[in-house]
Amino acid sequence: MQSKNLTEVTEFIFLRFSRFHEHQVTLFVVFLILYTLTLAGNAIIVTIIHTDPQFHMPMYFFLSMLASSETMYTLVTIPRMLSGLIAQSQPISLAGCATQMFFFLTLAINNCFLLTAMGYNHSVAICNPLRYTLIMSKRVCVQLTCGVLGIGLAMAAVQVTSIFTLPFCHRVVGHFFCDILPVMKLSCVDTTINEIINFVVSLAVIPVTMGLVFISYVLIISTILKIASVEGRKKAFVTYASHLTMVIVRYGCPSIAYLKPKSENSVEQDLLLSVTYTIITPLLNPAVYSLRNKEVKDALHRAVGRNIYPLTLFIKSKDRLWDREGRPEQESG
Template identity: 85%
Template structure:
């Protein structure tokens, strides 16, 4: 039937095998449109440990939500923290909170009930917001590096350069870049025809979804690599330049106490930057030949659960001003009682 219908429209192939491939491709593309939902494989390969994983991930998630909520609340209510540095920190904490809401609740649900489907539209939405917020976080960390550079290398003009208007513009710029890049990546992926339904992951990440297509995805992989390189290597380069200038300025400070104070203001940010960009680089810039299901799951847990938890932990334990603000908040609450 395929041969009869197409013989009037398409020149006859030179060989029988070529004709068979043409018919197979015709039937394949016809069937691909039937995929309307996906099923997550998740942690099914660790079936005997799923209850333990659920408890551990739930505890980590609650700590992440509580930590980020405390940071945002303390920064909002304590006037001593109404500075550009803490404005960006509260923005990052808010972004990380929404970022975890996109993936972790469904992951926890998948640990309690197997084979929960997600619609094509739901998968598209989840990937879009995950990618947009991940890229937003990358550029927010870059902006925070720029803030530290201005504060240490050009302190006399700090309040002018980092005015509230500029801070809002930088934060909006980071979010706009995330939205634009996410639009490019998600559009390039979900215009593909799919012939598989099982995602070997616990959320709709880029590479696992690409594997569901039965046609050649080389162009899509190139697009993903280019976008990933831009949103990882460009911010890393800018942060590196900022810290080269920061360190050279700190080393010129004659006072030992002054050098320690300057390094202390950068330590928390630098710790988060190393972990955040390190995980992102390993996950999205590694060679395709090094893919493995267990390694991908471990990396995904790191950048969806551990990294968002790291931010409030590092900034609350290593940052003296945040700890002082917490003490003041607790003290005011005790006095009011």
């Protein structure tokens, strides 16, 4: 009987937000708006950074990498989730589920280590400004980015392989995408080893990278306190406090989701946490890291102005042409 069940499980069905069935349309509209804002914000950031020469420096290089990674991160989960809110029954094959999990984990780990690289970049810029361009050369930035992506790929491969070598007896995933813990629950064998692997990888990613980021910000704050100008200290604190807030949000929700005891798992809590770090956090990233940045806002205004000014000239020229052609007709009438 068990082997029969094993051979029958060739696809999964997502439970999604079925407990909020009466609010499916509302959820779809809200999530679609948030997703559109996320895509637009990240697209603006990447476009401005790559087209404006003043942003061709390490800090903005990492910002563009984070924005690109966040965009792909949301593409892995949100479009399918949105379509599922409209069409209730959308099964996913085991291969499709494994693929989604692999890219989700790769990009999630990549984002964590990118934030670490950004924290290191900030600390070098503040604590060692005279050697900043030497330490954070273009080559070093590219090497850090490639190393971060390599770590994400390797860790995701380990986790996905450990999960999808399990036999599955159940088809319904109590989630809106193929995350580790909800899929692991569908196995009909003991998953202790898999839980240990997940815990070790999560421990290596979340507390370690978060600790490195906080070390960077301790160095930054200690240097800021030495600034003689009160206005300079205030400006620096406002800038890096917002960054640090974003880091806490980014690491806080995954920490609760992946490091909490198994006995404390609940479907509602897991869904809420997942919505936070898959939908809300990617939207906050462009707002906190870039769109609050004065240089980025100035560049955005310049870009908008360049597009609006020719249109204004065109409208004015058409108005003048209309006056020249229309006035004689009015006078003759």
